[in-house]
Every structure is written in structure tokens, then in C-alpha cells.
Amino acid sequence: MAQGDLKVLGLFSSPFAIRVRMVLEQKGLTYEYLEEDLSNKSELLLKHNPIYKKVPVLIHGDRSICESLVILQYIDENWSGIGPPLLPADxxxxxxxxxxxxxxxxxxxxxxxxxxxxxxxxxxxxxxxxxxxxxxxxxxxxxxxxxxxxxxxxxxxxxxxxxxxxxxxxxxxxxxxxxxxxxxxxxxxxxxxxxxxxxxxxxxxxxxxxxxxxxxxxxxxxxxxxxxxxxxxx
Structure with a gap:
């Protein structure tokens, strides 16, 4: 996957953004990590998470996925053939x-x-x-x-x-x-x-x-x- 296809909007201290990066690393996926300043939220964050305006956000091409547990399941299902599965098959x-x-x-x-x-x-x-x-x-x-x-x-x-x-x-x-x-x-x-x-x-x-x-x-x-x-x- 090309570098520009996958982005993570996060904050260094956010455990919810950290867990998204953990799964991307385990899958061996290339991504761009963008650190947010939540006191001065970027236009990119406001565009891709207009409801909650918080991190993490996964941007995959022109798609955006919010909420960390939802993001983890998206990664696991979308790249099911890459790396170990995150969720059991049963x-x-x-x-x-x-x-x-x-x-x-x-x-x-x-x-x-x-x-x-x-x-x-x-x-x-x-x-x-x-x-x-x-x-x-x-x-x-x-x-x-x-x-x-x-x-x-x-x-x-x-x-x-x-x-x-x-x-x-x-x-x-x-x-x-x-x-x-x-x-x-x-x-x-x-x-x-x-x-x-x-x-x-x-x-x-x-x-x-x-x-x-x-x-x-x-x-x-x-x-x-x-x-x-x-x-x-x-």
C-alpha cells in the first residue's frame, strides 16, 4: 500500500490512537501518522470527524473511519489476508x-x-x-x-x-x-x-x-x- 493511501490522525498520549497504530504495525501496513493539536484542531480532523472532532481517525483513500474499536475491526476485515488476525474466526x-x-x-x-x-x-x-x-x-x-x-x-x-x-x-x-x-x-x-x-x-x-x-x-x-x-x- 502506498504511503499516501493510509493516514492516522492521533495524539501522542491517546491510547485510542496508539492501539490503531499497534494493529497497523502488526499487519505490516505502511501509513502516515499525523499528530493533532486538540486545542487547535486541524481542518483535516474537522473534515474527517465532524461529529466528535476527536482522534483517532483512520483515513483510507477518500474514506474516513472513527472510533478506535471500529477502526480496529475495519483494519482486521479489510486486510484479513495480511498478518495475524486480530479477532478470532469463531x-x-x-x-x-x-x-x-x-x-x-x-x-x-x-x-x-x-x-x-x-x-x-x-x-x-x-x-x-x-x-x-x-x-x-x-x-x-x-x-x-x-x-x-x-x-x-x-x-x-x-x-x-x-x-x-x-x-x-x-x-x-x-x-x-x-x-x-x-x-x-x-x-x-x-x-x-x-x-x-x-x-x-x-x-x-x-x-x-x-x-x-x-x-x-x-x-x-x-x-x-x-x-x-x-x-x-x-
């Missing part, structure tokens, strides 16, 4: 993968973003507990996926739909630990997931896609200050 297993990906975005992400937004120690402690509870649930999911197989990923021998959905959040999880002092990635509580993290981060292209944790933490502190200031004037 309809039931495919439905289960979609269910847990939605759980990650709707339950887990909401909980750990709540840590950043919390204005009191009580609220922060509640969100930390919720996040750890969600991680323990994902530990059980991974345990079932890998039971007796020795496979390193939710998707088997290669990263699949659940892997990229969860793995794209790793930089933010580590950044939130630095910002809040919370211990989310704890080997004593989620030993299997911590082994999964080692396998996931050992993939070569992850080093070029996952952002620097210190940079994300700095961005997170600025975002937190903005959120707290907005809450204080309500």
Missing part, C-alpha cells in the same frame, strides 16, 4: 473478545481516569479500588484465555483484540502511578497480567509506538490541573 470467541474490549474501555478506563480527576483523597481511594478490581477481573479473563496453553496473549500466540485494547493503556497506567502514588501494576495482585505485560512490551514495534511515561505523566498533571480548576469554579 463467532462466539469473537463476540467474547468484543465484550471484554468494551469492558476495558467502559469500566476499567473510566475507573483509572477517575483517579486523575479525583479532587479528594476519599474519591481517589474509591477509584483506585475500582481500578484494581477491574484489573483483577481481567486477570481472571487472561487466566481462562491461557489456561493450559502456555500462550502469552489474550489472543493466543499473537496480540489480538483484547491485547491491543488493554495494552494501549499501559503508558497511562504507569503515568498515573507516578501522578497519584497508586500501585496499579502490582505483581502480588495480578501476577498473570504482569507476565502478560512483559510479553507485550517485548514486541519490537511497541518501543516506537508507546509514548514515554514521563512525558505522559507531565501531560497528565497539566490535564489534572485543568480539570481541578474547572471543578473549583462550578
Amino acid at each position: 463467532p462466539y470467541e469473537r463476540a467474547i473478545a468484543r465484550f471484554w474490549a468494551a469492558y476495558i474501555d467502559e469500566k476499567f478506563v473510566e475507573s483509572f481516569w477517575g483517579i486523575l480527576k479525583a479532587c479528594t483523597e476519599e474519591a481517589k481511594a474509591e477509584k483506585i479500588a475500582d481500578s484494581i478490581g477491574a484489573l483483577k477481573q481481567l486477570e481472571e479473563v487472561f487466566k481462562k484465555c491461557s489456561a493450559g496453553t502456555g500462550k502469552g496473549f489474550f489472543g493466543g500466540d499473537t496480540i489480538g483484540f483484547i491485547d491491543v485494547t488493554f495494552g494501549s493503556q499501559l503508558a497511562w497506567m504507569k503515568a498515573l502511578e507516578k501522578i497519584s502514588g497508586a500501585k496499579l501494576l502490582d505483581e502480588t495482585k495480578i501476577p498473570l497480567l504482569m507476565e502478560w505485560v512483559k510479553h507485550f512490551l517485548a514486541i519490537d514495534f511497541m518501543k516506537s509506538i508507546l509514548p514515554d511515561v514521563e512525558r505522559v505523566a507531565e501531560y497528565g498533571r497539566e490535564l489534572q490541573a485543568t480539570i481541578w480548576k474547572a471543578d473549583s469554579v462550578k
